[in-house]
Amino acid sequence: xxxxxxxxxxxxxxxxxxxxxxxxxxxxxxxxxxxxxxxxxxxxxxxxxxxxxxxxxxxxxxxxxxxxxxxxxxxxxxxxxxxxxxxxxxxxxxxxxxxxxxxxxxxxxxxxxxxxxxxxxxxxxxxxxxxxxxxxxxxxxxxxxxxxxxxxxxxxxxxxxxxxxxxxxxxxxxxxxxxxxxxxxxxxxxxxxxxxxxxxxxxxxxxxxxxxxxxxxxxxxxxxxxx
Amino acid sequence: xxxxxxxxxxxxxxxxxxxxxxxxxxxxxxxxxxxxxxxxxxxxxxxxxxxxxxxxxxxxxxxxxxxxxxxxxxxxxxxxxxxxxxxxxxxxxxxxxxxxxxxxxxxxxxxxxxxx
Numbered sequence: 001x002x003x004x005x006x007x008x009x010x011x012x013x014x015x016x017x018x019x020x021x022x023x024x025x026x027x028x029x030x031x032x033x034x035x036x037x038x039x040x041x042x043x044x045x046x047x048x049x050x051x052x053x054x055x056x057x058x059x060x061x062x063x064x065x066x067x068x069x070x071x072x073x074x075x076x077x078x079x080x081x082x083x084x085x086x087x088x089x090x091x092x093x094x095x096x097x098x099x100x101x102x103x104x105x106x107x108x109x110x111x112x113x114x115x116x117x118x119x120x121x122x123x124x125x126x127x128x129x130x131x132x133x134x135x136x137x138x139x140x141x142x143x144x145x146x147x148x149x150x151x152x153x154x155x156x157x158x159x160x161x162x163x164x165x166x167x168x169x170x171x172x173x174x175x176x177x178x179x180x181x182x183x184x185x186x187x188x189x190x191x192x193x194x195x196x197x198x199x200x201x202x203x204x205x206x207x208x209x210x211x212x213x214x215x216x217x218x219x220x221x222x223x224x225x226x227x
Numbered sequence: 228x229x230x231x232x233x234x235x236x237x238x239x240x241x242x243x244x245x246x247x248x249x250x251x252x253x254x255x256x257x258x259x260x261x262x263x264x265x266x267x268x269x270x271x272x273x274x275x276x277x278x279x280x281x282x283x284x285x286x287x288x289x290x291x292x293x294x295x296x297x298x299x300x301x302x303x304x305x306x307x308x309x310x311x312x313x314x315x316x317x318x319x320x321x322x323x324x325x326x327x328x329x330x331x332x333x334x335x336x337x338x339x340x341x342x343x
Contacts (some may be wrong), residue, residue: 033336
């Protein structure tokens with residue numbers, strides 16, 4: 001608990017140098033007290049203090065969770081799933097039929113990946129995923145969604161004018177290609193299986209995985225071509 | 228189809244693309260919510276429903292949420308609500324603790340650990 005508080009304090013110290021203008025009280029060189037965190041920061045501290053005192057959360061688990069999603073789980077997981085599907089047609093079949101189980105074969109499972117559906121891009125269909133309610137996203141394979149995925153602009157415009165949004169991401173979808181928008185929910189999470197780039201026939205799974213970008217698995221990008 | 232690397236969506240800050248959490252309070256909020264849910268205090272679907280409502284409420288006041296601080300403010304409102312709804316604490320408790328933290332910050336000399 002003390003360690004945690006000390007850490008919190010070190011944050012407030014560094015915070016003072018980059019955002020001092022945003023604080024709610026005036027600050028001058030005559031002020032000798034610690035800089036006041038912002039309103040939401042204080043509310044989060046209040047929640048944390050309350051729940052720690054009741055034993056409903058513990059600092060170690062919180063730190064582990066943050067470390068996991070900042071450093072360990074991310075689109076590199078989904079890229080391995082995609083690369084495997086590109087080289088192994090049996091795996092691809094399993095992935096399209098029962099994505100949750102097929103993804104679990106690579107040990108990616110759990111939290112927000114309990115019910116997965118993989119949608120395949122083809123020369124005729126381009127898929128893109130969104131969450132119109134909040135920001136539902138397949139954490140085990142993609143990690144935490146980027147800020148733009150959580151923005152109203154992406155969430156509303158992708159449904160209304162997907163081709164325009166895709167073009168703004170640099171993906172030009174020809175008129176004859178159908179665009180399908182998939183709305184993720186808390187119960188069901190989608191992952192796009194992008195098309196394998198041409199000229200990659202001799203590449204192995206590890207090499208292929210490097211071509212699979214996060215956006216290509218959301219549908220706002222394509223797998224990278226060989227440089 | 229062409230794949231261009233320099234997309235131009237006006238709301239994308241490319242320099243922040245690879246940062247998972249933009250502020251420490253975002254990650255704390257995230258982790259607290261996940262742990263509470265995993266400990267069985269509420270279902271994730273229950274949280275998502277309240278969070279969705281909180282986002283909708285915010286949209287009545289703000290024209291467009293940018294997915295950053297205003298998004299996590301809605302998350303914070305939703306977490307406070309579910310804490311109260313599930314009898315984990317009251318708004319009075321939270322308000323008092325916030326006040327205590329505020330006083331502690333104002334009373335603690337700069338550079339010293341802040342405690343309540």
